[in-house]
Amino acid sequence: MKKLIGLLAMFGMLLAFAVHPNVYAKSDTVPGGPSTEGKTSINSIITYEEMIKKLEIIEATSKGKIEVFTLDDYGTSESGNSIYVAKAGDGEKKIWVQAQIHGDEKLTTEAALQLLKTFASNGTSDIKTILNEATIYVIPMYNPDGSILNKRQTYLVDQDRYLDLNRDWAEDKFEAKESRVVYEYWTDLKPDFAVDLHHQGFKTVYGTNESTSFSLGISLAPDGPTLPGIKDGLYNTITKQMQAYVYDSMIDYGYTHIDQYQVGGGDEKYFIDIRGGVVSAMMLGTNYNNLNDDGHSNPAIFFETKGNTREGNLGQKSNGYLTKQNYQALKSLLYGIATDEIYGVDPDRWDDIPAYPSAGYLTDYETSGY
């Protein structure tokens, strides 16, 4: 019997989905102020302003293939920054791609922009297939305030505290403006699939000395306490198929070390089962303020790229390679969804993605009753 463990008991884990018990000084809230806790130089990494410029160029050179807009009609970030969306393709399947919900996970934005650039310019048959079969909605920087501060969280102006936007999507929450803005857009759009791009701390592939370059996962663990109960297990199956599809497509792609997303420091690691995470809530069909009373939901997975600027373990040398890997995996997944190839994957092949022995599930909810 796998044991369940409460989130609060797991303090101190420096991994992408763990709580950071840091106490932040007020001075950290000054945009552009000294907030880089690690040693990473972020000079070469894209800023919010640069992202806007790049999006404008991509749109202008796309010959109408890419449409860029803000979610200002729904609202802005806590500090008043616009949240941008880029739309590509005109196919039936709506695919949601979000990057940098954590403001110190910056190569995800680079990967999203590279993909948009490809969509704007590239006429290969794979790209044409994706854009004919699907419409892609890319949010390249979900958390502009956090990105400007180089912090994981956003800053709640009224409450004078930081908040992890990937813990805020629950029926009784939506404390941050960003969460409500993006949620309302999601309920209007009603996507069919989502992919969520993150970075994680250092780990090695189980049984090897190889540093994991990329982990595949989802915030409601396949075969875990929650996912098999959604839509009669449909999303449990699809998330496994999507992960196995991406894993297979990356095997031939250069020097990658891919495994399953797990957290913790020991020889056994935890899967996560975080219901207040954005893509978890998408799968659960969260109905905040009755804005989603028809119960829309969609399956999702996430990619976890090595390193982040918070821990200072993102070397400039490897940035290009890590971005390319993210881009490649994203392109593969979109192709697999566009062509329905994902449904041809045996879901049990998910077990072939390397993983540590399970220590159980790290959750954000009461564990009694399981």
Ligand SMILES: [Zn+2]
């Ligand atoms: Zn993250």
